[in-house]
Each structure stands twice: as structure tokens, then as C-alpha cells.
Amino acid sequence: MNPGDLQAPDIEWVALSPSLVVFAAAVVGVLIEAFAPRSARYAAEVVVSSVGLAGAFAAVVALAANGHGTSKSQIAGMGSLAVDGPALFLQGVTVLVGLVSVFLFAERRLEPVAHGARVDSFAAQPAAVPGGKAEQEAVRAGHTTTEIFPLLLFAVGGMLLFPAANDLLVLFIALEILSLPLYLLCALARRRRLLSQESAVKYFLLGAFASAFLLFGVALLYGYAGTTSYAGIADVISGEPSHMEPGLASTMGNDALLLIGGAMVLMGLLFKVGAVPFHMWTPDVYQGAPTPVTGFMASATKVAAFGAMLRLMYVVLPGLQWDWEPVMWGVAIASMVAGAVIAITQTDVKRLLAYSSIAHAGFILSGVVAVSEDGVSSVLFYLGAYSFVTLGAFAVVTLVRDAGGEATHLSKWAGLGRRSPLLAAVFALFLLAFAGIPLTSGFASKFAVFSAVAQSGGMGLVIVGVLASAVAAFFYIRVIVLMFFSEPRPDGPSVVIPSPLTMSVVGVAAAATVVLGVAPQYFLDLADQAGVFVR
Amino acid sequence: MNPENYLYLAALLFTLGACGVLLRRNAIVVFMCIELMLNAANLLLVTFSRMHGNLEGQIMAFFVMVVAAAEVVVGLAIIVMVYRSRHSASVDDASLMKL
Numbered sequence: 001m002n003p004g005d006l007q008a009p010d011i012e013w014v015a016l017s018p019s020l021v022v023f024a025a026a027v028v029g030v031l032i033e034a035f036a037p038r039s040a041r042y043a044a045e046v047v048v049s050s051v052g053l054a055g056a057f058a059a060v061v062a063l064a065a066n067g068h069g070t071s072k073s074q075i076a077g078m079g080s081l082a083v084d085g086p087a088l089f090l091q092g093v094t095v096l097v098g099l100v101s102v103f104l105f106a107e108r109r110l111e112p113v114a115h116g117a118r119v120d121s122f123a124a125q126p127a128a129v130p131g132g133k134a135e136q137e138a139v140r141a142g143h144t145t146t147e148i149f150p151l152l153l154f155a156v157g158g159m160l161l162f163p164a165a166n167d168l169l170v171l172f173i174a175l176e177i178l179s180l181p182l183y184l185l186c187a188l189a190r191r192r193r194l195l196s197q198e199s200a201v202k203y204f205l206l207g208a209f210a211s212a213f214l215l216f217g218v219a220l221l222y223g224y225a226g227t228t229s230y231a232g233i234a235d236v237i238s239g240e241p242s243h244m245e246p247g248l249a250s251t252m253g254n255d256a257l258l259l260i261g262g263a264m265v266l267m268g269l270l271f272k273v274g275a276v277p278f279h280m281w282t283p284d285v286y287q288g289a290p291t292p293v294t295g296f297m298a299s300a301t302k303v304a305a306f307g308a309m310l311r312l313m314y315v316v317l318p319g320l321q322w323d324w325e326p327v328m329w330g331v332a333i334a335s336m337v338a339g340a341v342i343a344i345t346q347t348d349v350k351r352l353l354a355y356s357s358i359a360h361a362g363f364i365l366s367g368v369v370a371v372s373e374d375g376v377s378s379v380l381f382y383l384g385a386y387s388f389v390t391l392g393a394f395a396v397v398t399l400v401r402d403a404g405g406e407a408t409h410l411s412k413w414a415g416l417g418r419r420s421p422l423l424a425a426v427f428a429l430f431l432l433a434f435a436g437i438p439l440t441s442g443f444a445s446k447f448a449v450f451s452a453v454a455q456s457g458g459m460g461l462v463i464v465g466v467l468a469s470a471v472a473a474f475f476y477i478r479v480i481v482l483m484f485f486s487e488p489r490p491d492g493p494s495v496v497i498p499s500p501l502t503m504s505v506v507g508v509a510a511a512a513t514v515v516l517g518v519a520p521q522y523f524l525d526l527a528d529q530a531g532v533f534v535r
Numbered sequence: 536m537n538p539e540n541y542l543y544l545a546a547l548l549f550t551l552g553a554c555g556v557l558l559r560r561n562a563i564v565v566f567m568c569i570e571l572m573l574n575a576a577n578l579l580l581v582t583f584s585r586m587h588g589n590l591e592g593q594i595m596a597f598f599v600m601v602v603a604a605a606e607v608v609v610g611l612a613i614i615v616m617v618y619r620s621r622h623s624a625s626v627d628d629a630s631l632m633k634l
Contacts, residue, residue, distance in 0.1 A: 129620050169595050176602045180609045187613055197617050198629040204613050205565055205626065208606060209556050212572035215599060216549055219576045219592075223542075223583035228591050247587035284632045 012076040015068060015083040017059040018091050019160040022098075022153055025052025029150030038143070045149040046106045052153060053099040056160070060092040073534040079229050080167045082311070085530030086380060087164040090307040093384045094300050097391060098156035100508055101296035103501040104395055105148050110496050111190065117142030121290050121398065122188045123196075130193040145188055151181040152296065159300050163307020166315075168218040168228040168265075171308060175214065175268070178304060179207050182297055189290040191405035199288025206281045207271070214268025220261030221316075224251055230315045231535050237319040262317055266324065269312065272305035275361045276334040283346075286354035291406060294350065295394030298357050299387035306364055306383055310376060313368060314533050321371055328369045332461060335362030336468035344475045349397055349408045352475070353390070356434055359472055360386055366465055367449035370456040377531035378448035381524055385433075385441035385516045392509025393430040395502055396423060400493050407493035410479065415488025420495040424483045426510050431480055433513045435473040441516030448524065541582040548575035562614045562624045573603050 013020070025048055032044045063083065066072065073084035081087075108118040122145045125138030158178030165171040187200030222228050225236040226248045235241050236252050251257060271278040286294050317324060339359025346352040364386070367379040400407050400416065400423075407413070417424035433442035446469065450462045516523055548571060555568030577596045584592025618624045 127616065169591075169598060173598060173602065176605065180605060183609055183613060187616065194620060195631055197613070197620060198631055200613050201562060201617050201626070201629055204610055205556075205562065205569070208566070208569045208610065209553075209572075212549075212552070212569055212576065215573060215576040216579065218595075219545075219579040219583065222580060222592055222595070223586070226583075226587035226589065228595065245588060251583075251586065287632055 009078050011078070012074070012083075015063065015074060015076045016081060018056045018063070018095065019157055019164075021056040021059055022052055022095070022157040022160060025049060025055075026150050026153035026157060028052075029153055033147055033150065041146040042106075042144065045146045046102065049102045049149045049153055050099065053095050053102065053156065057092065057095045057099065060088055060095060064088050064092070069530050070532070073532070075166055075231075075534060079231075080170045081161065081164045082166040082534050083164065084534035085532050086307060086310060086376060089380050089527060089530040090163040090303055090383065091160045093303050093387055094156060094159045097296065097300045097303065097387050098152065098159075100388075100391060100505050101152060101292065101300070102149065104292040104295060104391070104398070104505050105152060107292070107398070107498060107502045109499040110398060110401065110502075115140050115142055117144075119144055119190065121190050121292060122148055123190050123193060126188050130197075148185060148188065151185055155181040155185070155296075156300065159304035162304040163311060165308060165311070166230050168221060168230075168233075171265075171312075172211070172215055172218055174308075175211055175272070178301065179211065179272075182293075182301070183207065185293045185297075186285060186289040188293070189288070192288075195288040196290065197288075199285045202281055203285045203289075210268050210271035210278065213264045213271075217261045217264025217266075217268065220257050221265065224254060224257040224261060226251065230311070233316050234319065234535070237317070258320070259323060262320060262324065263327075265312065266309070266327075269305055269309045270331060273302055273309070273361045273364075274358055275331050275365060276338045276358060277331075279335070279338070279358045279361075282358055283351045283354040286357070287348060287350045287408075291350070291394050291398045295391045298353070298394065299390040302357070302361065302364075303383045303387050306368070306379060310368060310379060311533060314371070314376065315535060318371070325369060325371070328365060329458075329461060332362045332365035332369060333464050335359065335365060336465055337362075340468040340471040343472065346475075347410050349410055349413065349479075350394075352410070352479070353393055353397075356472065356476075357390065359468060360434070362468070363446060363449060363465060366453050366458065366461045369461065370449075370453040370458055372452060372456050373531045374452040374455060375449075376533075377524070377527040378445070378452040380530055381448050381520070381527040382445040384523065384527070385445040385512070388509045388512040388516075389430050389433045389441060392506055392513065393427065393434070395505045395509065396427045396430065398502065399423060399495050399498055401496050402491075402493040410482065412489065412493050413479070414482050414486040415492065416495070417484035418488055419492070423495050426506060428480045428483065429510060429513060431476040433517070435476040436469050437473075439514075439517045441513045441520070444517055444520035444524070538582050538586055541578060545575045545579040545582065548572075548578065560625050560627055562617070562626050565626060566610050566614065570603060570607070573599060 028048050068083050069085040069088045076083050108120050111119045124143045128134035155178050158174050161174035165174050183204040189196035225233040274282040339355050343355035367375050433440035436442040436446040454462050552568045552571035580592040580596045
């Protein structure tokens with residue numbers, strides 16, 4: 001080979017197939033938007049997204065069955081992506097959540113038929129001024145925003161890369177790939193469009209602010225170590241770089257670069273999971289965004305961001321454990337307490353679920369802080385269980401409606417258990433799982449996390465966690481009491497009978513909640529096997 | 536010239552951008568301040584790349600530029616949409632959800 005010839009990179013196509021399949025489906029979706037006639041787009045998009053995500057799930061299962069999660073775990077794509085147990089487990093969860101979310105997005109029986117056309121819960125013409133002439137024309141013509149499906153696929157693709165990123169550059173790119181479609185999806189509600197637009201602008205400005213911090217932290221870590229690969233940085237932190245250069249010799253003694261850089265990267269990730277004190281955006285965005293998007297975002301973003309955080313903590317920064325542990329303790333405690341206490345005062349069911357998600361971010365963080373293999377596998381199990389409960393809860397919220405759209409004010413939910421016992425019972429199941437009552441997945445996952453924390457000597461965290469759970473149980477049970485033991489209001493909302501799409505979402509979520517609660521052992525073993533990071 | 540001076544300049548630009556995000560009220564100006572922060576990170580990357588004598592930082596700066604462009608597309612779309620429905624781009628006016 002002559003000097004100056006470019007060497008072609010070595011890509012392990014098979015090991016990277018899950019994310020490649022999803023991105024391919026997203027590109028096909030964009031082409032459908034460009035070339036298919038308007039009437040054919042909805043069906044084509046739903047089929048392409050479902051097939052793409054199902055294919056990606058099959059790829060994840062095949063890789064895991066081949067031992068890529070355990071004995072054959074590897075670093076793929078020229079050192080940029082890891083294919084190992086935690087990555088495959090979280091990719092599997094994310095793809096499943098994405099697949100179920102496609103059904104939730106595709107639901108068209110909830111909104112009243114507008115001018116002879118069934119419509120979904122997304123704006124007819126998002127660019128048109130709310131209530132303006134252009135919007136009325138679009139509604140009359142029965143237009144729908146089928147672009148939501150490619151946007152969902154791109155977001156899922158970014159979420160697949162995020163927990164697998166093994167290089168700070170990939171971490172940043174994956175963060176942006178998953179965030180940008182979500183900003184847009186937040187703005188697309190059919191009803192209450194001003195709220196939806198406001199939530200999008202808040203999410204966008206704060207999200208971009210947080211990713212700028214993450215990027216600056218990445219630059220500082222690069223300055224410290226002279227490389228962006230996770231293993232390379234870990235080597236420099238432990239004082240054994242693979243090769244020494246004069247530039248590295250001058251920077252690797254500079255702990256300020258390392259500490260500030262690490263803190264800023266963590267800050268960006270804590271923003272994405274919505275932990276206190278970076279939680280300010282959560283309630284507003286969860287409330288304003290279209291409810292199917294909220295469900296997807298609340299579950300899948302958390303899975304991806306906690307995956308990236310675990311890898312960062314366990315692969316890059318284990319040498320700094322004594323520095324980040326007290327900080328993360330503080331963040332975990334603040335999230336659990338603030339989430340649980342502020343949720344008590346909420347009167348809107350979506351805001352209530354938002355604060356409950358902040359409290360859950362605290363519970364999961366305490367599992368991250370338990371620096372052990374048990375800690376990793378308990379967090380993996382928690383994320384799997386929690387994401388389905390969340391998705392199911394938001395799917396139920398889409399069904400309770402009155403003339404103005406979804407009835408999210410809690411006072412309107414009074415007596416729902418007498419009018420629609422089945423739906424109220426399912427929602428009560430999800431709330432009990434959030435509260436961590438035995439025989440639901442919430443109990444199994446909380447038990448796994450807290451026992452891992454206790455074993456690694458974090459008794460203080462466990463005590464605060466249990467107390468916060470008790471406070472949280474109070475407002476979950478208050479909602480259940482409201483639904484079952486108070487008189488229904490005459491002008492109260494009604495429960496819309498959905499198509500099989502939403503029914504399957506609620507059914508899958510309820511089944512996952514019960515199965516993971518009654519017989520969690522198989523899945524705990526699965527998470528146990530997946531608990532080792534490749535380096 | 537000592538490349539370290541560029542590090543101080545980058546930190547200064549980043550701080551200016553962060554202060555702008557927190558203090559300014561117009562969404563477009565806030566967004567420009569975020570872009571300033573991204574460019575400060577770029578300057579940092581390129582300077583470190585020079586100090587370490589490898590190209591990873593410069594490659595990353597290219598990626599950041601592409602990401603910043605994509606962010607402008609999405610961000611301006613959202614801000615313009617809000618401006619058209621409210622006739623104001625002030626971030627203080629967007630407060631329908633305060634309880």
C-alpha cells in the first residue's frame with residue numbers, strides 16, 4: 001500500500017444491524033413522504049415502521065442468542081460502538097417500546113371523525129397558525145401528519161446508538177439524533193396547539209442548552225486524554241496511556257480538565273433523564289406534548305440516557321468513583337424526595353406522571369450509584385419494567401376524553417371506576433406498579449435496585465428511597481380512591497373505545513407489569529447475564 | 536503564540552453564551568447564544584487537537600458544525616411557528632402551563 005492511500009474502515013455490519021435496520025426503515029419512511037400519494041402514506045408508514053422495528057428486535061434477539069451479549073461481546077465500528085450485554089438489553093427494550101409506540105401513534109378512533117376522515121391525535125397541518133384559515137382548510141381536506149413515523153424511527157435509531165456509544169463523538173451525535181426528532185414531535189398536537197408549541201420551544205431551548213454543556217465537557221475530556229474513545233480515556237485516568245506524547249504529558253496531570261469535563265458530560269445526561277436539579281423541563285413538556293409522544297419520550301429516552309450514563313460511569317470514569325459518588329448520591333436523593341413531594345400537589349394527571357418520573361429517575365440513579373455488577377443488572381431490569389408501565393399509563397390517559405379532547409384534570413377522573421371499571425382497574429394496576437406494591441413489576445424492580453444498593457453499602461440511600469416510595473404511594477393511592485370511591489360527575493369525561501391498536505398497547509403494558517411482578521426470575525437472570533460492559 | 540490562550544478564549548465565549556441563554560428574553564437571541572456555546576466548544580476541540588498533535592478534535596469539530604446546522608433547522612422551525620401563533624418570540628410570554 002502506498003503512503004497516502006486511504007484505508008477503508010472495518011465495519012462489523014452484522015453486529016451493528018439493529019440500528020442500521022431502524023435507520024434504513026426511517027429513510028424509506030422519508031421517501032414515502034416524498035413520493036407516495038397522500039392517501040397511501042398512512043398505511044405504508046405504519047407497515048414500514050412496524051416491520052423495521054420488528055426486524056430490529058429480531059436482530060437484537062439473534063445477536064444475544066449468538067452470545068454477542070456475553071462471551072462474544074466486542075467493540076464494533078472502528079472503536080465507536082460497543083456490542084455487549086447492557087447495550088443489547090437496552091436496545092431490545094428501546095425497540096420494543098418504539099414498536100408499541102408506533103401503534104399508539106397510529107390510533108385513529110379517538111378523535112371524532114372530521115369531514116368524513118378518521119384522524120389521529122397529531123395536527124393536520126403543523127405549520128399553519130392555530131385556528132387560522134390554512135388550518136381549517138387542512139382539517140377540511142382531512143390531512144394528517146404522517147411524518148411522525150419517520151421522526152419516531154430516527155429518534156429510536158438515536159436511542160439505539162446512545163447506550164452503545166463507545167466514543168465521546170458518537171455519544172454527542174447519538175444524543176442529537178434522538179433529541180431533534182423529539183423536539184419536533186412535541187410540537188404536533190392536534191388539540192391545545194399553543195400548549196404543545198410552548199412545550200416544544202421549552203424542550204428545544206433547554207435541551208440544546210444541556211447538549212452544549214455536554215459538548216463542552218466532551219471537549220475538555222478530549223483535551224485531558226488526547227483521545228475520545230472510552231477505553232483510551234479510562235487508560236489515561238488510571239495513569240497508563242497506551243502511548244505517550246508530549247501534548248498528553250502536559251495535559252494528563254491537569255485534573256481540572258478531567259473533573260470539569262466529566263461533570264459537564266454527566267450534567268447533559270442527567271438533563272436527559274430528568275433528574276433534580278435538571279428536571280425543570282419535565283412537567284411542562286410532558287403536559288404539553290401529544291400524549292402518545294409523551295408516553296414514548298418518557299419511557300424510551302430514560303432507557304437510552306441511563307444506558308449511556310451507566311457506560312460512562314463504569315467504563316470511562318471508574319477511576320473517579322470517589323469524586324462522582326457523593327454528587328450522584330445528592331442528585332439521587334434530591335430527585336426521589338422532590339419528585340415525590342411535589343407530585344402530591346399536582347392536579348393534572350400528565351403533570352402528576354411527570355413528577356412521578358422524576359422520582360423514578362432518582363430510584364434508578366441510586367442503582368447506578370451502587371457500583372457493582374448487581375447494580376448494573378438491577379438498573380437494566382428497572383428500566384425494562386418501568387418503560388412499559390409508563391407507556392401503558394400514558395396510553396390510558398389518551399382514552400379518557402371529553403368534548404375538549406383528553407380530560408387530564410384529576411377532578412374529571414372522579415368516579416371513573418364506576419363508569420369504566422376495566423379501564424380504571426388497568427390504570428390502578430399501573431399506579432400500583434409505580435408505587436412498588438408487591439405482585440407488580442414495580443415491586444420486583446425496586447427490590448432489585450434497593451438490595452443492590454444495600455449490598456454496596458448505601459444504606460442511607462435505601463432509607464431515603466423507601467421513605468420517598470411511601471410518600472409517592474400516598475398520591476398514587478389518592479388517585480385510585482378518587483377513581484373508585486367518589487361519585488362520577490354528570491359532566492365528566494367518557495372513555496372512548498379505541499381500535500385494537502391502543503388496546504394492544506394497554507394489553508402489552510399490563511401483561512408486562514403483571515408478568516414481571518409475579519414471575520420476574522427469568523428476566524432478572526437475563527439482566528444478570530447482561531450486566532457486564534465490554535472494554 | 537501559546538495555544539493555551541485559545542483555551543481561555545473558548546471558556547470566555549462559553550460563559551458569555553451561557554449567561555446570554557439565562558439572561559436574554561428573545562428566543563432567537565437565546566438560540567444564538569446556544570450556538571455561541573457550541574462554537575466555543577469547537578474552538579476548544581481545535582486547540583486541543585493542535586496541542587495533542589492528532590486529528591480527532593478537528594474531525595469532531597466538523598461533526599459539531601453539521602449538528603449545529605441541523606439544530607438550526609429544527610430550532611428555527613419551532614421558534615418561527617411559535618412566533619406566528621403568538622406574534623412574540625419572548626420566552627417569558629410562553630407560560631400557559633404555570634399553575
